Amino acid sequence: MRKDIIMKSTLYRKSISILKYLGLLLATILLFLGLNFWSNQLDDLHIQDVKIYNTFFAMENGKPTFYLYGKLKPTFASYSGGAFTQYNNSNGSAYGYNINKDNVQINGQQTHSPFGSKEVVFRIKSDPKHGLTLINQNIYLTDQQHHKIKLYDAHTRTQSHSLEQKDTQKGSGAKFKTNAH
Incomplete structure (x- = not known):
């Protein structure tokens, strides 16, 4: 027992x-x-989280295309949006941008994964039919808290974050002519 x-x-x-x-x-x-x-929840891309490395214009299929390259700074952030992982915003466009006659406001989304991509990339092609002329519009990176970074000034034709060209009419990276108004 x-x-x-x-x-x-x-x-x-x-x-x-x-x-x-x-x-x-x-x-x-x-x-x-x-x-x-x-x-993996999408959140608005916060301006203070982005370090912009370079912006430039290039010709694609005879039209100017604007590129922005950067990196997210916080540990718990990864990028979602832009050229490689497009998302649909509230107005249905493939990229997060809003257009008016004088301005293009780019916005993006991020996740909180420490293992995701930290690289921020936007590629926006000129589309005159839909009011996106790029060269004749100021370009801003914006977020939902109404913070902005001016990336391109259409009046002076300068890019504040460009490594190769501060002036798109004179810069070595610009391979097209712009029409000043």
């Missing part, structure tokens, strides 16, 4: 240990899934 009690006691202790490890494993999996869900 004593042997039977000892055997049940050992089995009971092993069962409790296994249940503890399974509970710990389940809690770890749920924590990971929760963090993964949080980290």
